[in-house]
Structures are given as C-alpha cells and as structure tokens.
Amino acid sequence: MPYLLISTQIRMECGPTIVGDVDSDKDLMEYLGATLQQMLGNNFKEWRTPHSPRVVLDMLERRGWRVVGMTGIGQTCAWTLHKPLSHHDKKHEKVTNGEVAAQSTQKLSDMDLS
Numbered sequence: 001m002p003y004l005l006i007s008t009q010i011r012m013e014c015g016p017t018i019v020g021d022v023d024s025d026k027d028l029m030e031y032l033g034a035t036l037q038q039m040l041g042n043n044f045k046e047w048r049t050p051h052s053p054r055v056v057l058d059m060l061e062r063r064g065w066r067v068v069g070m071t072g073i074g075q076t077c078a079w080t081l082h083k084p085l086s087h088h089d090k091k092h093e094k095v096t097n098g099e100v101a102a103q104s105t106q107k108l109s110d111m112d113l114s
Contacts, residue, residue: 007078008053017056020047
C-alpha cells in the first residue's frame with residue numbers, strides 16, 4: 001500500500017485527523033493511535049486519530065512516508081503521502097484487477113521466444 005491520504009476539517013491545530021479507510025493497514029492505524037469509526041449520516045467507516053495533522057505527518061515521516069501533495073477543499077485540508085514499495089514488494093507482488101498476485105521474475109534470456 002504505497003499511498004496514504006490524510007485529512008482534517010476546520011481546525012488543523014488540534015485534530016482529529018482522518019488517516020484511513022476500512023482497507024487501511026491496521027498496524028499503521030494502531031501506530032497512529034487511530035480508531036475505526038462511522039460518523040452519523042455516513043455509510044462508510046474511517047480511521048480517526050485524536051492527533052493534529054502535524055503530529056500525524058511527523059509520525060508518518062518516521063515510518064518512511066513522504067508528502068507528495070496537499071490541498072485545501074473548503075474547510076478541509078488533505079495530504080497525499082507516498083512510501084516506496086520495498087525491494088521485496090516490487091519483486092514478488094503486482095496488482096491485477098484489484099487483487100495482489102504473485103509475479104514471476106523470469107529473465108528474458110531464460111524465456112522461449114520462438
């Protein structure tokens with residue numbers, strides 16, 4: 001999961017910060033002190049942490065995440081972060097039709113191209 005979107009509404013100084021959706025990495029959400037919540041009127045759940053966005057961004061940087069974009073939308077601020085896939089992830093996994101599948105790492109010289 002190389003991309004992460006975090007956001008906050010109205011006040012950036014005190015949180016809470018939305019740090020994920022139901023498919024987010026549970027270990028990362030635990031590290032951020034987030035809980036999975038469904039807000040009144042929403043038909044989806046989201047991970048929220050009481051930390052301010054600055055604290056969350058500092059925590060994520062310590063885990064190798066880097067901000068690649070930021071925008072303000074009305075009274076909401078949103079940050080997009082990226083963490084490069086590890087060498088192991090690049091070598092052994094690829095995404096096909098929304099599912100992770102094993103990838104063969106066969107050399108071109110080993111292939112039968114006839």
